[in-house]
Structures are given as C-alpha cells and as structure tokens.
Amino acid sequence: MANAALIEAEWNQAAWGNLETNLSFLALVGLPAAPQHILEIGCGKGAILSRLQAAGHKCRGIDIDPAALADCRAAHPDLDVDLASGDALPFEAGSFDLVLSFDVFEHMRASDRHVEEVRRVLRPGGQYLLQTPNKWTNIPFEVLRQIKKLHLGPVAAYREATRDHCALHNYWQLQRRFRDHGFELSFFDVPVVNEYFRTKMRNYLGPLGPALLAVFNPDRFPMPLRTNFYARAVRR
Secondary structure: OOHHHHHHHHHOOOOOOOHHHHHHHHHHHOOOOOOOEEEEEOOOOOHHHHHHHHOOOEEEEEEOOHHHHHHHHHHOOOOEEEEOOOOOOOOOOOOEEEEEEEOOHHHOOOHHHHHHHHHHHEEEEEEEEEEEEEHHHHHHHHHHHHHHHHOOOHHHHHHHHHHHOOOOEOHHHHHHHHHOOOEEEEEOOOOOOOHHHHHHHHHHHOOHHHHHHHHOOHHHOOHHHOOEEEEEEEEO
8 A cells, every 4th residue: 555545544534543442442441421521632533522422421622633623623513622732731620520532642752741731630530541552562563654654764764653652651651650640540451453453454564464463463462562551540
C-alpha cells in the first residue's frame, strides 16, 4: 500500500485508534449510571463522546487538532468541544467524575503535568480511563510504520517514531507514574486482535502479518507484554 493510502486509511478510522476495542473497554469497566460529568482528552471526531452523551452523560471534549474538531462539530453539533491540550486543561478543579483518553498519553511529553492536570479536574474518587501503547512493543512497530508510510531510513524512522510517541511507558513505569500522583492504577484484559488490527498488520507487514498473529497473538501475552494497556486510575 502506498504511503498516501496508509495515511488516509489511518485518518479514516471513526476514532483515532481502534474504536471497537475502546468501546469494549468502556463496557468492561462498567461506567457509572448517567448522568456523569465526562471529559475526553483527544476527542477527535467525537465517535466515543457522542455515544456517551446519547446515553445521558454530560460530556465535554478537547483536542489539539482543529481539523478533527471541525469534523466533530459538523457530525455532532450538540457536543461541547474545544481546542486545548491535555497538559493545560481549561476547567475548574473537581469538574468531572470521569476523564477518558485513547491513544493520547504516549504523546504527552510533559507526562507529570498531564497526570496532575487530570487529577486536578477530577473529583475525589473520580476515574481516569485510558488506553496507551506499550513502550516495549510499540517502538519496533512505529519504526516499521514510519519506514513504510514515509519511506524513511531506519535511523530517521526511529527519530520520527520517538518524536511522535514521546511519552511511551512500560507496565511498571505507568504504574509508578500514576502512583506518584495519587492514583490507584489497575489494568484490564482487553483483546485487541480484531479485523482492524489484522488489517493494520497486513498493511505494514504484508502476508507476514497474519502469519505472525497466528503464532504470536498479543492477546495471549502476559500483561507487561501486551501491545496496548487499558487501565483505570482512581483518584485517591
């Protein structure tokens, strides 16, 4: 697949990342009954936030991408979304019962400030539900992705991958980061190998992708080796 087609295929996802798996995570966690005050950091086109608002929750969303917010407002004019960053949340302390982010944490260079901001806007006992790639598995894949998508050499691909995913954590680093900021973190067993995942592997690895999945299915790995972490951080 040509690099332009790969970029278009990624952007055309209903939400950045895997919408199906992200929704299954929310179902597994079991959201409290509506109405909850919910903030999604990196709301993108509003695929998740619109579902939560339709279920009766009071929702706000932020994103740093003006184009994504324009698409969100066009598709969901009733959603309250703003241009803002996850390390400078434009909300008063204790504004939300629940904060969400999917494929956002790994981009937050100021990780400590981001976690502190989330803690500030959560009420005591509030939850931060997040998904983020595993540092150990994501860097090799991202290097391959940049080589394939942008036709970069290995060194340039590594620099681009780590520039974009500048805050990747492994299992223990993620636990320590949240513990140090007054959260109790727990991980959830969320299968990620579905048609979206298989298609992505085929796009970047060709016929080798499905063959590797048949032998090395990441859903069977122990939690520290999973490709993606799905976690709940409860504000103490």
